[in-house]
Amino acid sequence: TQSTRPQRLLGAVQKKATRGNPRSVIQTIDQFCRQREWAMNVGDEKGCILDSVVTETNPTTVLELGTYCGYSTVRIASLLPPQARLITLEFNPDFARIARQVITWAGVQDKVELVEGASGDLIPKMKAQFGVNTFDLVFLDHWKDRYLPDTKLMEECGLLKKGSILLADNVICPGTPDYLEYVRNSPRYQSQYFKSHLEYTKVEDGLEKSVFLG
Numbered sequence: 001t002q003s004t005r006p007q008r009l010l011g012a013v014q015k016k017a018t019r020g021n022p023r024s025v026i027q028t029i030d031q032f033c034r035q036r037e038w039a040m041n042v043g044d045e046k047g048c049i050l051d052s053v054v055t056e057t058n059p060t061t062v063l064e065l066g067t068y069c070g071y072s073t074v075r076i077a078s079l080l081p082p083q084a085r086l087i088t089l090e091f092n093p094d095f096a097r098i099a100r101q102v103i104t105w106a107g108v109q110d111k112v113e114l115v116e117g118a119s120g121d122l123i124p125k126m127k128a129q130f131g132v133n134t135f136d137l138v139f140l141d142h143w144k145d146r147y148l149p150d151t152k153l154m155e156e157c158g159l160l161k162k163g164s165i166l167l168a169d170n171v172i173c174p175g176t177p178d179y180l181e182y183v184r185n186s187p188r189y190q191s192q193y194f195k196s197h198l199e200y201t202k203v204e205d206g207l208e209k210s211v212f213l214g
């Protein structure tokens with residue numbers, strides 16, 4: 001039977017990346033996506049912006065919406081202090097299966113909890129079921145039409161505190177116009193656009209960083 005792209009990406013990681021070395025896993029995936037097959041990882045260019053936001057936030061509790069193959073999960077987890085935790089939500093069980101193996105190969109599994117399911121169902125359970133109080137950082141990289149409803153849901157569920165950071169991928173390509181309009185016009189957010197490119201291409205894309213003001 002034919003392999004899937006995520007399976008081929010995992011194969012490249014297990015063949016070329018050094019076990020326990022997150023940077024080598026990231027480098028291997030970027031090389032695979034540039035030289036073999038494009039895949040919707042945040043990528044190296046936007047990944048550097050992600051790294052800088054993570055390090056300046058120095059978060060203890062992070063939520064990622066949309067794991068895919070675990071590329072940004074590994075990028076974020078590799079920058080977290082020892083006691084910090086990253087919860088990542090993935091809707092697609094096939095992607096989740098691959099991501100778990102990428103995360104383990106990178107050696108960051110102790111900082112990561114991958115939960116299978118839809119963000120709209122899981123966000124309301126974060127406090128009771130996952131023992132979360134508030135998130136210091138949320139990385140939005142899932143269905144683009146879920147960014148806005150899920151942000152409102154996180155507000156309603158009291159998962160954001162003054163100073164919580166939302167970092168959203170793909171605000172230009174594929175685009176999240178309703179989300180952008182909301183975070184840029186709401187008095188409850190201070191937003192900043194980081195211009196970049198769609199992963200592994202010359203097409204414009206960018207990350208929107210929004211600080212929740214409470």
Ligand SMILES: Nc1ncc2ncn(CCCCCNC(=O)c3cc(-c4ccc(F)cc4)cc(O)c3O)c2n1
Binds near residue numbers: 041119146
């Ligand atoms: N609700 C819920 N809860 C939990 C979930 N877990 C996963 N999902 C579903 C997420 C499905 C993948 C989302 N990501 C993208 O669609 C995406 C696409 C492109 C792209 C593609 C083609 C082009 F020509 C140009 C750009 C680039 C990106 O960087 C992207 O991130 C969930 N949903």
Ligand SMILES: [Mg+2]
Binds near residue numbers: 040041042170
């Ligand atoms: Mg993305």
